[in-house]
Amino acid sequence: MATLYKTAQSEFMDVEDLIDEKERKSNIKQRVLLVASRGVTYRHRHLMNDLEALLPHSKKEAKIEAKKEMELLNELAEIQGCNNVFYFEARKHTDLYLWIARAPSGPSV
Secondary structure (H helix, E strand, O other), rough: OHHHHHHHHHOOOOOOHHHHHHHHHHHHOOOOOEEEEEOHHHHHHHHHHHHHHHOOOEEEEOOEEEOOOOOOHHHHHHHHHEEEEEEEEOOOOOOEEEEEEEEEOEEEO
């Protein structure tokens, strides 16, 4: 808060304007929730770790058993405060499918 006052004094700006400007910039983050199904192998987990390192605002969730209940992913994203969901579904311990969705009611791919 002290840096805002110093900035306002040096540039002759109103402090409330600086606070409003800072709040507007900080609310644009897109958070991503990474979730895996049961049955992922070590190769799948390493791929998830690499994606987590590449995505700046990502959160990892434990494995879930939601093959047919995809609504559970929206609830998890809402609890974690995430806007997007990456769901890794493992089938037969060899195939890995990635489901990408916007959390509240957006499209899924």
